[in-house]
Amino acid sequence: MSELTPSQTVGPFYAYGLTPKGRAHWDPDGTYSWKETVGDNLVTPDASGEKIHILGVIRDGDGVPIPDAMLEIWQADAQGRYAHPRDPRAPNASFKGFGRSACDKNGEFGFDTIKPGPVSGPDGKQQAPHVVVCIFSRGMLRQIYTRMYFPDEPANATDPILALVPAERRHTLIATKEKDGVYRFDIRVQGDDETVFFEI
Amino acid sequence: MSLIYPTKSLEAFPNHLSPGYRSTIKRSPSKPLIVIPHTLSELTGPVYGHNAIEENDNDLTKMHRGEPLGERIIVHGYVLDEDKRPVPEALVEIWQANACGRYVHIVDQHPAPLDPNFTGAGRTLTDKNGYYKFITIKPGAYPWGNHPNAWRPNHIHFSLFGHSFLSRLVTQMYFPGDYLLPFDPIFNSVPDEKARNRMIASFDLDNTVPEWALCFRFDIVLRGRESTPMEEGAH
Numbered sequence: 001m002s003e004l005t006p007s008q009t010v011g012p013f014y015a016y017g018l019t020p021k022g023r024a025h026w027d028p029d030g031t032y033s034w035k036e037t038v039g040d041n042l043v044t045p046d047a048s049g050e051k052i053h054i055l056g057v058i059r060d061g062d063g064v065p066i067p068d069a070m071l072e073i074w075q076a077d078a079q080g081r082y083a084h085p086r087d088p089r090a091p092n093a094s095f096k097g098f099g100r101s102a103c104d105k106n107g108e109f110g111f112d113t114i115k116p117g118p119v120s121g122p123d124g125k126q127q128a129p130h131v132v133v134c135i136f137s138r139g140m141l142r143q144i145y146t147r148m149y150f151p152d153e154p155a156n157a158t159d160p161i162l163a164l165v166p167a168e169r170r171h172t173l174i175a176t177k178e179k180d181g182v183y184r185f186d187i188r189v190q191g192d193d194e195t196v197f198f199e200i
Numbered sequence: 201m202s203l204i205y206p207t208k209s210l211e212a213f214p215n216h217l218s219p220g221y222r223s224t225i226k227r228s229p230s231k232p233l234i235v236i237p238h239t240l241s242e243l244t245g246p247v248y249g250h251n252a253i254e255e256n257d258n259d260l261t262k263m264h265r266g267e268p269l270g271e272r273i274i275v276h277g278y279v280l281d282e283d284k285r286p287v288p289e290a291l292v293e294i295w296q297a298n299a300c301g302r303y304v305h306i307v308d309q310h311p312a313p314l315d316p317n318f319t320g321a322g323r324t325l326t327d328k329n330g331y332y333k334f335i336t337i338k339p340g341a342y343p344w345g346n347h348p349n350a351w352r353p354n355h356i357h358f359s360l361f362g363h364s365f366l367s368r369l370v371t372q373m374y375f376p377g378d379y380l381l382p383f384d385p386i387f388n389s390v391p392d393e394k395a396r397n398r399m400i401a402s403f404d405l406d407n408t409v410p411e412w413a414l415c416f417r418f419d420i421v422l423r424g425r426e427s428t429p430m431e432e433g434a435h
Contacts, residue, residue, distance in 0.1 A: 002280060002281075002282055002283070002284045002421045003209070003212055003282070003394075003395065003398065003421060004209050004210070004212040004213070004282065004395075004398075004421050004422070004423060005212075005369065005371055005398050005399065005419075005420045005421045005422070006212050006213050006214060006371060006390040006395050006396065006398065006399060007213045007214065007369060007370060007371055008214075008357075008370065008371045008372040008386060008387075008389075008399065009221075009223075009370075009372075009386060010357070010359075010370045011357060011372075012305070012307055012308075013295070013303040013305040013307065013308060014295060014357065014359075015305060016295060016303075016304055016305055016319065016320070016321055017293055017294065017295025017320070017321035017322075017357065017359070018293060018295070018359060020321070025306065026304070026305040026306055026307070027304060027305075027306060028306055031304075031314075031316070032304045032319045033319070034319055034321045035254070035257075037248075037252050037253075037291070037293070037323060038246075060226040060227050061225070061226035061227070061230070062226055064226075066227065068307075072368075074241070074244075074245060074246065074365045076241070082240060082241075082244040083244075083246075083247065084244035084245060084246075084247055084364075085247070086202075086240065086243055086244050086364075087240060087244055096246060096247075097246070098245075098246035119239075119240055119241060120239075120240055121239050121240070122237050122239055127239060127241065130241065132241050132242065132365060134365065134368060136370055137227055138223055138227075139221070139223030139224050139225075139226070139227030139228075140216070140224070140227055140228070141213075141214035141215070141216065141218055141221065141224060141386070141389050142213050142214060142216065143368065143370065144216070144229060144233075147241075160237075160239075161236050161237075161239070164234055164235075164236055165234055169231075189226075189227055189228070189229060190226060190227070190228060190229055190230045191230065194229060194230060194231050196231075196234055197229050197231075197233050197234070198233060198234050198235070198236050199207065199233035199234065199235045199236070200205075200207070200235075200236060200238060200242050200366060
């Protein structure tokens, strides 16, 4: 058995390597360039389902926006299928379900995607539609994981993961609907209204 | 193949809060993390194929008109899981400072020159044996504001995807014999010395190319092991 390579911070300068076309303006003069592998638009032309926009601001323990954070999201398609060999119902669309957004100078991130469907959970129970969120930043020596759920979703009441979260903190995992198709998911890394993070 | 992800293995990781690295003080969760079972959402993750990369994306010395200044090096190794099995087709992304220790990012304004022939970003996919290789130049050390006279040791940032979203890893590769390592709060945020030293590449004379480039070997172990644990004492 082998032992893990430890995690280290992504640091303040990741943008030109990981999100070169994203909203962090790392090269205002356009002197350097680099191609993007993963961006913040997950929508593919053949993906069915409701197109949505997810946005939010990430703040530190003082409530100050974090301008150099990076978020990655991982989600199922509208039918609740993951584009991965472990999901036997692998989708037949090119929708990958993975996106990456840098934050801008105001700590704001955003994704264009498809609203995920419910996915299977432990012991044959269904999980409510959700997006897995992974956060990296200067000052974070390892990534932190959370989940974004959707408001007005009856399945939240029986979601096996939400059930593990103390009732008074569950709201930190549920986005608010700004208007049709636009969901706000603000993240508080530390403090009184700290977002729930998961040990996985 | 069915993998499990023992959380005990995460003891090799730094704590979220590591006060010597000041930025962790306001950017680490203060409430206990909530332990959840690994569902399909955690046990799956993005899969990349060869359409994600192009030829020479792994050669950081060939991305501009001329060659970058600095010491040309080869960095190579294997991406493995916790059972030492190769992780094939893993997307590996790197970024780094130039030979003078300057990043092309606008936020880095310390007084060292930029190199018009060096951006400092690259990517590749591991082959079926989990092998990857980059050609680059050795990054310089640079000052930072963590404490008086703070300098980061030479390092290359690595970002990796393994078999699931749980095996996602962002780390840094350090160089052997770097005199700045004992003073670096980021490197030393890893409490266990053996774990810390796994982030240091080894000098690889056998794969150093005569008259051309020094070589460094950096193997990376991601989360994930076979679902049937080996018996105690088995190798």
